[in-house]
Amino acid sequence: MGVVPADEAVIQSALVRAAATPVARPRSGGSEAASLPSSASSASVRSSTTPGARVPTATTDDGQNSPTRTRAPLEPGAIPASLAIGEAEGVGPTGRPRPEFPTPAPLDRHGPARILAMCNQKGGVGKTTSTINLGAALAEAGRRVLLVDLDPQGALSVGLGVNPLQLDRTVYNLLMESDIRVEDVMLKTDVAGLDLLPSNIDLSAAEVQLVNEVAREQSLARVLAPVLDDYDVVLIDCQPSLGLLTVNALTAAHGVIIPLECEFFALRGVALLIQTIEKIRERLNPQLELEGILATMYDSRTLHGREVLARVVEAFGDKVFHTVINRTIRFPETTVAGEPITTYASSSAGATAYRELAKEVLAR
Numbered sequence: 001m002g003v004v005p006a007d008e009a010v011i012q013s014a015l016v017r018a019a020a021t022p023v024a025r026p027r028s029g030g031s032e033a034a035s036l037p038s039s040a041s042s043a044s045v046r047s048s049t050t051p052g053a054r055v056p057t058a059t060t061d062d063g064q065n066s067p068t069r070t071r072a073p074l075e076p077g078a079i080p081a082s083l084a085i086g087e088a089e090g091v092g093p094t095g096r097p098r099p100e101f102p103t104p105a106p107l108d109r110h111g112p113a114r115i116l117a118m119c120n121q122k123g124g125v126g127k128t129t130s131t132i133n134l135g136a137a138l139a140e141a142g143r144r145v146l147l148v149d150l151d152p153q154g155a156l157s158v159g160l161g162v163n164p165l166q167l168d169r170t171v172y173n174l175l176m177e178s179d180i181r182v183e184d185v186m187l188k189t190d191v192a193g194l195d196l197l198p199s200n201i202d203l204s205a206a207e208v209q210l211v212n213e214v215a216r217e218q219s220l221a222r223v224l225a226p227v228l229d230d231y232d233v234v235l236i237d238c239q240p241s242l243g244l245l246t247v248n249a250l251t252a253a254h255g256v257i258i259p260l261e262c263e264f265f266a267l268r269g270v271a272l273l274i275q276t277i278e279k280i281r282e283r284l285n286p287q288l289e290l291e292g293i294l295a296t297m298y299d300s301r302t303l304h305g306r307e308v309l310a311r312v313v314e315a316f317g318d319k320v321f322h323t324v325i326n327r328t329i330r331f332p333e334t335t336v337a338g339e340p341i342t343t344y345a346s347s348s349a350g351a352t353a354y355r356e357l358a359k360e361v362l363a364r
Contacts, residue, residue, distance in 0.1 A: 101359035111229035117253040123240035126296035136340030137358035139193035151239040152204035161338025164200035221252035255291030
């Protein structure tokens, strides 16, 4: 078990190469159109001018005026020319053919649950947003889902309309008091089939107190075990660190989903997380596997976002979900509303994306 499997070694090597090379920047004064094939760039320039329109010019070193390339503003809902060809050919944002995932079939019975940890030691990458909305989309598909808030900040609880300061019992009590059961802490949400184990700042003390416990890494797995037959999926929202609480989540989980913001610094931190997952697999949880990398906060209009996503696919291949979560103002709005995007803005692109992600998770 001390030797990293060949496929893991390839992944780590590719990731290190991808993270070590700075993302290219457009030349000063240039535009992202420079990254397109010459035919695509010239086509976009031609389409941006109309007969009789004045063509912008620039003065060259010899004093002559020459036309400059300009980009026409996108129509509402339009996609950049660089992606139009791929979309027409059925290629998704990850650069791979976009598959059609089947609609989940109804279940005759529930359980045992598959436990998935939503983990990334970098904050602000969409862990909590993805936990809430993936859970709601799975519940919408007829699955019974338990959300576990394992972050002392209590963002998952707040995102579902729960005030952490008014809680009498939380995940902290579940971990630290032997007579407390899951049913004593669990809260029903407004989404049918979606339950919550909330937390608040009290959970920060558990990381210190668990140090003296026997089998401290298995504490979460031990308290969740009695209810696994009642659920189909358990989603754990981890805190943005690789401390003891996160180790507990990884020890209890069957798989890890890594939400990854399409930004360069987020890419660099994944190598350390992969090493931690490998150590947990070797020493504590042999069945732990990387469920997938979820690209979040993606903006197809930026060259930087497209390059980062391409490097993630290069490093992880099929481990990258085909579903990509685009940046949208709807997600902050749902936090204020205290409900998932699948109910707050059911027909929005964000809701559709998480429903597709739910199909993809169930199909894996």
